[in-house]
Every structure is written in C-alpha cells, then in structure tokens.
Amino acid sequence: MKKIHLYIVVLSTFLINTVQAQMIIADDENLPITTESTLLQFEDGQTRGIILPANSSIPTNPTNGTFILDLNDSKIKMYQNKIWVELTDRGRNPTNDTNSEDIGDGVIIGDETSTATGVVVFEAKDKAIVLPRVQNVTTDIISPYPGMICYDIASQTVAIFDGVSWNFWS
Structure with missing residues (x-):
C-alpha cells in the first residue's frame, strides 16, 4: 500500500507540475506536520x-544545494559557492543504473517557477524539507x-551511503 500511495503522490505531482502546499509521505494520514516551515516531511x-x-x-550550471552521486569517481557531492564539495570518499556506483535518458525539466515543488534544474526541485523561500528519519541506519537499513x-x-x-559505507555529517 505504501508504494501505491507514494506512486499516486509522485504521479499527481508530475501531472500538476507544481505543488504549493506542504506534503507528508507516511503510512498515517493524520501525521502532523513538524513545523509550518516544512515543505516535505517523511x-x-x-x-x-x-x-x-x-x-x-x-x-554545468548547478544551483547551490544540488546533490549528486558522481559516477565518474563514485563520490557523493554537493554544489556550494561555485564548487563541488565531496561529502564521501570513493564509494561504489549503482550496479543497475542503466537509464541515461533525459527526463525533461522535472518537477517544482513549493513554487510555480524556478531557475534551478533537477528531477525534483524544492523551491520555497520560507520552507525546507525534512529528510527521512531513521532510528539507526547501520542496523535498520538492511540493503542501503x-x-x-x-x-x-x-x-x-x-x-x-556512498555504496560502500555510511558517511555521517553533523
């Protein structure tokens, strides 16, 4: 049921192309939003x-806060102040990533337009996303x-997770 619910949320987001409300991805439909400044919460x-x-x-022209797994050196990087900051050591590339199609401009969540490009762009000047919160990644995520x-x-x-080990940032 979770996968179907998430699929419907993602599909409706792609069809609408913009969402200007807060979004929660959870089993419990009554889960309260953590704060009013939350754009996306798990x-x-x-x-x-x-x-x-x-x-x-x-x-070539990323926006500050862009995150990627660079397949050239198997490192996870974030773009900040005109440079790519390496967040992990050399890891391992996904073995089943064979899709290299251009999927278009992507979806903007939080505003009607954005100068940033990405598959999903969270564009809000007064809201942020809350990452999925796991009790203990080393014991709870069996196959990262x-x-x-x-x-x-x-x-x-x-x-x-860089494909080999977990990297922790505080």
Missing part, C-alpha cells in the same frame, strides 16, 4: 532514505543503495 522511523541522482556528466541520504536519529547526523 514519517519518523523509516528504514529507507532518499536516493540521490547518479550522474555520469556533472551539471549508493546515493541514499537520510537523518540518523541515533547519531543525530545526516547519513549518506
């Missing part, structure tokens, strides 16, 4: 994270996928 106690896009060519990012409640850090 139910606590997840055993999964968000999978970052895996790119064999680095975006390269490029996975979430919040580890046990260590109180952002956890990023």
